[in-house]
Amino acid sequence: GAVVSQHPSWVICKSGTSVKIECRSLDFQATTMFWYRQFPKQSLMLMATSNEGSKATYEQGVEKDKFLINHASLTLSTLTVTSAHPEDSSFYICSARDNGKEYEQYFGPGTRLTVT
């Protein structure tokens, strides 16, 4: 149990285009999901907390108009990187908190984004 999927697992896009990444909790409901970014050899950086039915909470320094988050159901959150630039190339990881277990986050497998 407690499986989180992400799609796509990797994507290459051109500068200026937008990319949407999906995060799904497959066997549990998640009111809260988290979006992280990780650059090579660095730790996870929390970008935003996504709450079902309400606006996401963005961490300081993360542009909400560039990284659009939608959490329309209890099992799906999406992150859209708008007007992508090469510096947005990174490993994007989502995690979901099981509504029945306050304390644990389950991670998706990650999405590797390369912007050319």
Add this chain to the structure above:
Amino acid sequence: GQNIDQPTEMTATEGAIVQINCTYQTSGFNGLFWYQQHAGEAPTFLSYNVLDGLEEKGRFSSFLSRSKGYSYLLLKELQMKDSASYLCAASDSNYQLIWGAGTKLIIKP
């Protein structure tokens, strides 16, 4: 402020034991997590401690001292596949995880 400290890198020998330490300062506390992350992959859950003491799970054990703001992850009978980064994360009063930078563990034959 909130802060997590853990060593950047450690090296150990196959078959040996290694202890990875983590100290934390958070606004409120709802538990301490350890995750394993292999290069290019997402983190996977190893352990969760919310009460003081040692939790043993196979070759891996995790210890917590809330009064000292301290935890460690103990790995026994090291195998080459244990080479990975180990992330310490503390859950604050809002159940948000505060992450350490991770400890890269290198296992040598």
